[in-house]
Amino acid sequence: MNIRPIRSEADxxxxxxxxxxxVEMDPALDSPEGxxxxILATLAQSYEAKHFPIDLPDPIEAIKFRMEQGGLTVADMxxxxxxxNRVYEVLNRKRPLSLAMxxxxxxGLHIPAEVLIRG
Structure with a gap:
C-alpha cells in the first residue's frame, strides 16, 4: 500500500x-482502493486539524445561530x-451566561458546553 505520513504542505x-x-473512482469500502x-482521508484530516485549526465560535453567536436554525424566538429562549429581559441582556452581552444557563x-439545544463556557 505504501502510504506515508503527511508532514509537509507538498505531502x-x-x-x-x-x-x-x-473519490472519483467511488471504490467499495472493503476494496484496496477504498x-x-x-487511510489517506484520515491522514489529511489529522494534518488539517494540526495546521488549520478552527476556533470555537463565540457563545452568543452560537446561541443566535441555534435560534435562527431552529426558528426560535426570544419567548422560546x-x-x-x-x-x-434576561434573554435580551444575554443576547446583547449585558449579562454573562450562568452555569445553570x-x-x-x-x-436543551445541544450547543457544545465548551463553546458556551468560552464566554
Whole structure:
C-alpha cells in the first residue's frame, strides 16, 4: 500500500490529489482502493486539524445561530435563559451566561458546553 505520513504542505497537496482521484473512482469500502481512500482521508484530516485549526465560535453567536436554525424566538429562549429581559441582556452581552444557563442550553439545544463556557 505504501502510504506515508503527511508532514509537509507538498505531502498534503499530493494526498489531496490522490484522494480526489479515489473519490472519483467511488471504490467499495472493503476494496484496496477504498481502504487507501479511508487511510489517506484520515491522514489529511489529522494534518488539517494540526495546521488549520478552527476556533470555537463565540457563545452568543452560537446561541443566535441555534435560534435562527431552529426558528426560535426570544419567548422560546426563556426556558434556557430566564425571563424575557434576561434573554435580551444575554443576547446583547449585558449579562454573562450562568452555569445553570449553560447547562440548560447544552442539554436543551445541544450547543457544545465548551463553546458556551468560552464566554
Amino acid at each position: 498534503y497537496q499530493a494526498a489531496l490529489k490522490e484522494i480526489s482521484v479515489l 481502504e487507501r481512500l479511508d 426563556q426556558v434556557y435563559l430566564g425571563k424575557r 449553560i447547562r440548560r442550553l447544552h442539554e
